[in-house]
Structure formats: structure tokens, C-alpha cells
Amino acid sequence: MVITEQKLDQLREILGGAPKKMALLSHTNPDGDTIGAALAWRAYLERLGHTTRCIAPNRYPYFLEWMTDIGYIGVFKEDADGEMAKFIGEADVIFCMDFNQINRLDRVTDTATANTTAQRVLIDHHLHPPVDGYTVQFSDTHSCSTSYIVYQLIEALAGTDAIDQAMAEALYVGIMTDTGNFSFSNLTSDLFRAVAVLIDRGVNVPYVNSSVYDNFSEGRMRLLGYMLNDKMVTDYRYGVAYVSLTEEEMRRFNFIQGDSEGFVNYPLSIRGIRMSAMFIQTKHSIRVSLRSRGSDVDVNVFARRYFDGGGHRNAAGGKSYVSMDETLKNFHTYLKEYFGA
Ligand code: 5GP
Numbered sequence: 431m432v433i434t435e436q437k438l439d440q441l442r443e444i445l446g447g448a449p450k451k452m453a454l455l456s457h458t459n460p461d462g463d464t465i466g467a468a469l470a471w472r473a474y475l476e477r478l479g480h481t482t483r484c485i486a487p488n489r490y491p492y493f494l495e496w497m498t499d500i501g502y503i504g505v506f507k508e509d510a511d512g513e514m515a516k517f518i519g520e521a522d523v524i525f526c527m528d529f530n531q532i533n534r535l536d537r538v539t540d541t542a543t544a545n546t547t548a549q550r551v552l553i554d555h556h557l558h559p560p561v562d563g564y565t566v567q568f569s570d571t572h573s574c575s576t577s578y579i580v581y582q583l584i585e586a587l588a589g590t591d592a593i594d595q596a597m598a599e600a601l602y603v604g605i606m607t608d609t610g611n612f613s614f615s616n617l618t619s620d621l622f623r624a625v626a627v628l629i630d631r632g633v634n635v636p637y638v639n640s641s642v643y644d645n646f647s648e649g650r651m652r653l654l655g656y657m658l659n660d661k662m663v664t665d666y667r668y669g670v671a672y673v674s675l676t677e678e679e680m681r682r683f684n685f686i687q688g689d690s691e692g693f694v695n696y697p698l699s700i701r702g703i704r705m706s707a708m709f710i711q712t713k714h715s716i717r718v719s720l721r722s723r724g725s726d727v728d729v730n731v732f733a734r735r736y737f738d739g740g741g742h743r744n745a746a747g748g749k750s751y752v753s754m755d756e757t758l759k760n761f762h763t764y765l766k767e768y769f770g771a
Pocket residue numbers: 531534556718719720738739740741742745746747748749
């Protein structure tokens with residue numbers, strides 16, 4: 431069990447006493463889990479009397495805009511007057527939500543490490559938790575999501591009655607999105623009991639589901655069709671499929687951030703495909719997303735070894751700093767090496 435009495439006591443000590451300034455940091459390219467976990471934890475901390483700020487390095491995807499508390503997420507990149515950097519600098523406590531490497535904070539990394547005496551608390555479920563730099567770590571690499579860890583923390587500290595409707599919704603969004611709508615691994619019976627409690631606390635399941643999954647732009651749907659039909663490459667020697675998108679292709683389909691969310695999962699539903707990769711060009715690098723199913727391909731290892739990244743066994747990501755052509759060529763080399771043929 432990751433949430434030990436000893437760690438809870440440390441957390442109680444941090445949360446107790448006089449009101450403090452607390453920053454809740456989400457990882458770059460924030461997803462439903464880092465946002466949901468931060469929003470629910472924020473609500474709990476506020477109730478304890480603390481002053482909080484939720485800060486994400488860049489904007490969250492548009493399909494989370496409907497969330498009740500989304501207005502509490504500050505976007506560091508859009509913070510013209512430096513007010514968020516100032517808050518982080520003055521914070522007594524910094525909560526790191528849903529990431530294991532501090533550089534996942536991207537442009538916020540320096541602010542969160544330099545000129546701060548804040549205590550740092552990690553709440554995360556990625557593999558390879560940091561070895562030091564935190565007062566206390568709640569790292570459960572077997573948890574389906576960080577939002578589920580936040581649920582368990584609130585349950586242990588205050589009981590589930592402390593979860594109001596907006597918190598329940600935020601936690602449910604985190605769990606739902608990180609489990610691929612309850613279809614990936616780490617789906618324990620305890621998790622479903624927790625979800626049942628969230629429903630009791632007011633989550634409207636069809637509404638949340640529809641708000642996230644039936645709310646995409648037309649451009650996204652057409653881009654998906656184009657990508658699968660014209661761009662997907664399969665290699666059955668390794669059971670691998672991959673897709674790539676250039677900036678020009680994304681422009682053609684009026685791409686907005688969040689539009690490619692989930693694309694990398696589609697090739698995995700092809701018989702014989704056990705690993706899927708997606709390469710998306712951005713201004714300074716290529717974003718790499720990797721997925722696998724089953725236990726024989728560990729994309730966390732693949733991402734760490736070849737793409738300066740990491741994540742989980744069946745879902746990981748990283749970056750490539752060369753051109754798309756070169757990246758794809760390299761990918762072929764890596765496949766050969768990884769699969770040993
Ligand atoms: P996605 O492909 O959805 O961006 O990310 C899949 C998983 O890998 C997520 O759990 C995410 O946090 C992790 N991940 C994505 N990119 C990186 C990266 O550059 N570095 C590390 N360490 N993890 C990443």
C-alpha cells in the first residue's frame with residue numbers, strides 16, 4: 431500500500447496548522463487526469479483554509495472546458511504579468527500532480543525548482559518515481575490514474591463525504607480518461623467501488639462521457655479518417671503500426687490542441703497489432719506517443735530508451751529532435767533493435 435499511515439501523518443502535518451500558500455502543478459500538454467486530480471485536490475485544500483493555485487504549463491484540451499471547476503486552472507504560458515511564477519515562488523507547498531520527472535513541467539520547471547523553499551509533495555502513478563526532492567511521495571505505479579490516488583487520499587484524510595459534486599466530477603473525468611473509458615489495465619474492483627461512490631456524490635455518467643467524447647471538432651474527425659486511411663503504416667513482423675502528422679497536414683484540418691488525443695489507440699484494435707506509435711510535429715520537436723496491449727511490449731522502456739521519455743508499460747511518450755523523415759527512419763532502426771530481428 432502506497433498510502434501508509436506514516437505518509438498520511440506527514441501529509442496531515444503539511445496540511446494542518448496555519449493556512450498556507452499551495453501550488454498544484456500539472457504536467458505539460460495536460461490531460462484529463464492531471465487536470466481532474468488537481469481540481470479535486472484544490473477543492474479539498476481550499477476547504478481546509480489554504481490559498482491555492484492550479485497551474486498548467488500550457489493550455490488544457492478544449493474537451494475539458496465544460497468542467498465545473500476548470501476556471502481554476504491557470505495557464506502559465508498565458509500568464510503575461512508573471513503572477514503565476516510569483517505565486518509558485520512564494521508557495522509553502524508545491525503539489526506535483528501526475529508526473530514523475532520535474533522536466534515534464536516544461537517552461538515551469540525552472541520556476542518550480544529555483545528560488546523556492548517550498549515543500550514538494552508528489553501525487554503520481556507513473557513508473558520510476560523520483561528518488562529525491564520531495565518531502566513526501568504518493569507514488570502508486572499500479573494505480574489507473576492520479577485521480578484515483580487523490581480519491582484515496584481524501585477518503586483516508588476526511589472520508590468520502592468530503593467529496594462534493596464538482597470534486598466527484600473532476601475525479602471521474604481523470605479516472606475515465608486515463609483508463610480509456612474503463613478499458614485499460616489496473617481496473618480493480620476497489621476502483622469500481624470508488625467510482626460507485628463518485629456516482630453517489632453526483633456524477634452524471636452519460637453527461638460526463640458525452641461532454642468529453644462527443645464534443646470534438648469536425649476537423650478532428652476528418653483528420654482521423656485521413657490519418658488512418660492515408661498515413662497509417664503497418665508492420666506485421668513486429669506487430670507494429672504507426673502514424674505521423676506534419677504541421678501542414680494539421681493545418682489542412684484546422685487542427686486545434688487536443689484534436690489528436692486518443693488517435694494513437696486506434697491502430698491497436700487491428701488484429702495482430704500489439705504496439706502503436708504516433709509522431710506529431712510541433713514547433714521545436716516531434717511528440718511521440720506509444721501504446722501497446724498485452725504484456726510483451728513495454729512502451730515505457732521503449733520511450734525511455736529511444737525518445738527521452740517514459741510513462742507506463744502500455745502507454746508512454748517522448749520526443750524526437752530531428753526531422754520527421756529522420757525520426758521515422760530511426761524508429762525502424764529502434765524496432766529492429768528492440769525486437770531483436
Ligand atoms: P501521451 O501519449 O498521451 O502524451 O502520453 C502517454 C503517457 O506517457 C502519459 O502517462 C504521459 O504522462 C507519459 N508521457 C508522455 N510524454 C512523456 C515524456 O516526454 N516524458 C515522460 N517521462 N513521460 C511522458
